[in-house]
Amino acid sequence: MVAILDNVAIWVPFFTWCTVQILKFIFDLISHKKVNFRRLYGSGGMPSSHSATVMSLTTVAGIVEGFDSIAFAACFVFSLIVMYDAAGVRRAAGKQARVLNQIIANRKDINIQEKLVELLGHTPIEVFVGAIFGVVEAVALYNVFWK
Secondary structure (H helix, E strand, O other): OHHHHOOHHHHHHHHHHHHHHHHHHHHHHHHHOOOOHHHHOOOOOOOOHHHHHHHHHHHHHHHHHOOOOHHHHHHHHHHHHHHHHHHOHHHHHHHHHHHHHHHHHOOOOOOOOOOOOOOOOOOHHHHHHHHHHHHHHHHHHHHHHHO
16 A cells, blocks of 8 residues: 555656646636636646646656656557547547537427537647646656655
């Protein structure tokens, strides 16, 4: 149990995710001038918390195990898949949800209790910024708390 509590590969991605979600909440508050607590845990938006989280894990794996290690390579490949999914599949699903919501709004014969979630994926820039943020925060957190 102590090993889990002191595992840098758990805590750095966790703190990175928390930081990014707080940033998304603040950015949303500034741009929309209203509080939206869903931004604290929801997906989509700037920057990508998925990208930041997996890249922070990848960075920590590289720092701790070596950038030539299997652990780093596995995390790196995993990160590429997650980031591709965020900017590809999930973004497309969000666009489809937006179109379906518009169709449903214009039809009187369809009764839906709640709208489909439209903010699922990310633009490529949101993914890129999230990835860079994840690397930077991982290096900073590692150097401050685990070095």
